[in-house]
Amino acid sequence: WPVVWSIHDMWPITGYCYFTFDCNRHNSGCGKCPQLTNSYIPDFSKLYWKYKKRHYLKTNNLFMVAASRWLEKELKESPLHDFKVSRIPYSENTQLFKPRDKNILKKTFDIPLDTKVIFVMLKDNFRKADDLIPDIFRELSPKINNCYLLLGGYSKTIPSLLDNIPNLSYKFIGAIKDEKLLASCFSVADVFLTATRADNMPLTVLKSIASGTPVVASNVGGIPDVVLNHKTGLLVKKDNIPAFVFALEKLLNNKNKLKTIGQNCVDFSNKNLHIEIMASKYMQLFQTIRK
Secondary structure, X not given: XXXXXXXXXXXXXXXXXXXXXXXXXXXXXXXXXXXXXXXXXXXOHHHHHXXXXXXXXXXXXXXXXXXXXXXXXXXXXOOOOOOEEEEOOXXXXXXXXXXXXXXXXXXXXXXXXXXXXEEEEEOOOOOOOHHHHHHHHHHHHHHOOOEXXXXXXXXXXXXXXXXXXXXXXXXXXXXXXXXXXXXXXXXXXXXXXXXXXXXXXXXXXXXXXXXXXXXXEEOOOOHHHOOOEOOOEEEEOOOOHHHHHHHHXXXXXXXXXXXXXXXXXXXXXXXXXXXXXXXXXXXXXXXXXXX
């Protein structure tokens, strides 16, 4: 029977990792993996790469689906397989993640009404670049009046590093397991920030756009598919703290630009993020495979 495999990272085409960052060894058999250099895990990446290739060669009727142009390109260029690759972007729950009255939500969160709110989701890992957050806001806070940082997710260290930053108020609400609370976080924010170093198409970015909240994000992976520069947000070179600060300042100090980009987000969501759109594309793929 045909199998449709929805792929969300690079693991199917590497000998070990989920994201290669700047390494291209996955296109020549892996081995000497830079992510295993100082690891207690033996470097079996070349062996695993060959193992995958051997099993892929035995597999028929497998169809890969990527959500982003970046991952689609990586899959198509991989020497590990010769499966057919399609691209079907993710959808989002646009009934839940949608624009809401920010002032009402600020009262709910006990956030002063005159503040400019930036929402950040923490993951406490290198790939998501949480380590950049304190330095970004240390540089940003003197340039933005009434800056307020709303933090969700997991982190043992980042919140405490924000305590001594002048002119910055923040609230850390921890892990968000309630989707209604998460939706409120995206809607109350003026901007959503993600400094990720490697990603496919982060669902947090889709939730922000569906909520009408502009995104400042690293220009990596599949993010440019949805964060259209100066239309649904601003794209920044990864690890470039001054560039992140400049982008946030540019948005938060320009009400008209913030409003325009927010409306662009809503328009993009209405045209691209409804679940019926994704479902229809999968149905078309299934019908093509049956023929």
